[in-house]
Amino acid sequence: MDCCTSSNHEGVAKKECPSCGTRGKNVQLITLKSLLKASALETIEPDNSYVFCSNSACSTVYFSGNHSQSFAEDDLKVPVYQKNPSMGVPVCYCFNWTRERLSQAIETDQQPTDQIKAHVRAGRCGCEVNNPQGACCLGNVNAFVRALEKG
CATH class of the missing domain: 2.20.25.270 (N-terminal domain of TfIIb)
Known part of the structure; x- marks a missing residue:
């Protein structure tokens, strides 16, 4: 699991x-x-x-x-996505997808959520030790990407 x-x-x-x-x-x-x-x-x-x-x-x-x-x-050793609005703060802590990196990816029609999901399926995530919320970041990533796409 x-x-x-x-x-x-x-x-x-x-x-x-x-x-x-x-x-x-x-x-x-x-x-x-x-x-x-x-x-x-x-x-x-x-x-x-x-x-x-x-x-x-x-x-x-x-x-x-x-x-x-x-x-x-x-x-904490890391900034907290929910508490810190900086563009350099990770939205996905395991694979270092910051707000800035996600924004750049969306501008160039990349699909960061697909990449993250592939890593998750491969068993590479460690949200319980990397993400301050202690749970999967995909909900945060999806919400942030949706907000970017809406403009």
């Missing part, structure tokens, strides 16, 4: 972000272990559950299920 199969999605959590009230999505501990900087990683509580906040207006990226901890983008 790969990270982009529907049965591997953690889904919506019952917990709301303590900073903004947005209902978050559960993430596996391996996501935090892979993406947190050492100073933040040293503080995680492995027995806690963690949740991803996708609200672009909120500074919190992860919070613990019991609300005892939260982590911001500065605590």
Whole structure:
């Protein structure tokens, strides 16, 4: 099973972000272990559950299920697509499809989503360790490409 199969999605959590009230999505501990900087990683509580906040207006990226901890983008090794509007931020973390690269591909009639899907089918994705949301990026990629195509 790969990270982009529907049965591997953690889904919506019952917990709301303590900073903004947005209902978050559960993430596996391996996501935090892979993406947190050492100073933040040293503080995680492995027995806690963690949740991803996708609200672009909120500074919190992860919070613990019991609300005892939260982590911001500065605590991560990578920028967070949902939190950072820069063109250099990845939309697809596994294959480095940034907003800029996707925009250039669409302008030249390339099909980046087809390329990404081929990699996924070949078992090459690792969204649970590369993508801060801890889940498949294809939904983000498809939405971004659709927005570009609409102009």
